[in-house]
Amino acid sequence: MPKRTLLHRARTVVTLQGPAGPRAGKAMDELAIVEDGSVAIDDHGRIAWVGPSDAVPTAHREDAEVFDCRGRTITPALVDPHTHAVWAGNRLDELELRLGGADYEEIFAKGGGILSSVRQTRGAAEDDLYAQSLARLRRMRAAGTTTFEIKSGYGLDLPTELRQLRVARRLRAAGFRVKTTCLAAHAIPQEAREAPGGREAFVEHVCEEILPAVVAQRLADYADVFCDRGAFTPEESRRVLLRAKGLGLGLRVHANELGSTGGAKLAAELGASSADHLLYLDDDERRALREAGVVATLLPGTSLVLGKPYADGRALMAAGVAVAVATDCNPGSCALENLAMVLGLACYGNRLSPAQALCATTHNAAASLGLDHEVGSITPGKSADLLVLDTEDYRDLVYHAGSPLVGAVWQTGELVA
Template sequence: MAHLRSWINLRIASFDPAWPQPYGALPGMALEVRDGRIERLLPMAEWSATPGVEVIDGEGRWLTPGLIDCHTHLVWGGDRAADFERRLQGATYAEVAAAGGGIRSTVAATRAASEQGLFDAAEPRLRALLAEGVTCVEIKSGYGLDAEHELKQLRVARRLGRELPVRVRSTLLAAHAVPVEFAGNADGYIDLVCSTILPAAAEAGLADAVDLFCENVGFSLAQSRRVFERARELGLPLKGHVEQLSHQGGARLVAEFAGLSADHVEYLDAADIAALAAAGTVAVLLPGAFLFLNETRKPPVAALRAAGVPLAVSTDLNPGTSPFASLRLMGNLACCLFGLTPEEALAGMTREAARALGLDDCGMIRAGLRADFALWDIEHPAQLVYEPLTPRLWRRVLGGEVV
């Protein structure tokens, strides 16, 4: 039997481009949900109760799509608080690494942790996001750096999606850094990624996409191309950490492979922007890392906007450069640091974040899409990023069910 539910007396911020008014706003609305999907939106003046159908009165509250965090490294072992202290005392990245910190310390802690230990550490981070109205989250690997432990991270990500009320997309980020056993032999490690780790993740069905770190402290353009070519052979969508600290040409490589997203993108040039626009690739802005690392080179938001490149916003939640389990805070920082409008920031946490994950069934309030949405005790959608640390969530709905 079909399951029906009506939500009434709503102000809907649909973020649907079919409605040209700011936020795609639709006041005085009702929303009908059938079997986990939005069946129709209609003005309250046209709505009438159907016998036997549950009705939930929104009492004039705002309803938005569920928030989507499209770039996280949420599963990791250990912490990097000591690194944070050392950096504030003036230590360089190299000095932090020499003292036993840096990404290698996270890799060691992640490898040493059990799957249960990683799950237990990740769960409160994820619950913090859910409390902000997040209904979908991407979780990357990248702290295992061998087949056994990369797959371990991905299994934990999948389990989080099974055991918590959230939709999880998992991304293989094996080409994140060179592990200690391949020190001085990055090409050898890329051989392992392409020959062993990528096929193992694909065969196990653990990866929804493949990511990499193309950077002067990461992997070269040629090494990145090898990873993308192998991922494409395996039928996996692509994305990249690119142009964060320098210009390496990674964004154009992502565009060449029709990648879902190019992430960070502080050092984009005009040709990169044109390539992203032509490919329909989303630019994912990560203001948490920008803030935490005290960077000064901002993403070229005005040029991206003018070129029509979709702009997503995400937490980049990770232990080393963005330990912030708050997507609404990232929306605020995207406005204050990068110059987005509140509407752009919220679209970047819903509609454009869905695009960055290759999802076409969520991110807007539109008939036919999944009934993943949030209801808020606010007077205007801009409040969600204006005062990001004030709890405003009234109800979070996943697949039509209040969770």
């Protein structure tokens, strides 16, 4: 049970207080920092008060457990809005092939890549899949993330897609804040590649069997499609996303990772919550995303691991598009789990400022998941999901990217790491 707590006398409290909904442009640079600040947590795990340490009301000091935060920084806990964190096995052999020079699209064409994780995930019992995924989420939370979006997509058949989503929901029941996404249209499965008409039949199967079953069992909040070269065409993606929308799911799109392949425009056309990757993007597409209010979710860890270009974060900022940043944690193209480090990569790779990168991994990430009323900023009434950093300045997350600066992780008012 959470108890009344006072995180007292931090050198800085980076509150991220500001307008609701995704923030763009200058609003991403405004972090609403309190110097020498304190945060009071009530016995329901909510933020009761935040402000200068000398002004803490007596009511929030009496009977509260006090944590001395001198010399430290308090920020909102991180929100990871794009992960594939439920999978079985690993692709360590493929990692070595890639490091030896093989290209991801080549490995995929030979039945590796996503299809290798599909084989391993289909072969795993639900409890085993849960245990592997739980260990992963615990490591991710120790690095500062308390809220996760988790996609399916390593089943590509009805039983395994349902199993993956059930495991993601069990992780929520185990205390992680989780939104789930059905990504049955992640790749064309091997069996459909080999059968005549298999491709059309698979899209039909996703639309008429997998998505309706997922919705009937209340296992997903969103649907997603990998709309790109070698995956699904814009026409196939539109069909899947329209069906999902009709069933009441929110939309997210893997878009423009491998080329200008239509995903970003489709995300704008259908009013998706988020368009993700966006390595190849022109002015027209940026304008379309802004006008449709689609959050651009950047995944710099994947660019690093695959040796690909980085999405142009500065151009998105200049175009007034709200930007979020995520790990893309998945078994192949980026198994990085540390969103605090990926925040640093968003500065070095996507050219965001440290303030923009922090907003992109807290408030904007929460807004892209419809959770900004709950997490992503240190605002009275919101859940007390907080980090205590062992530094006086949050910019050290970028300066010393990857160093263990996250000293404590609080979730719903409880110390969880």
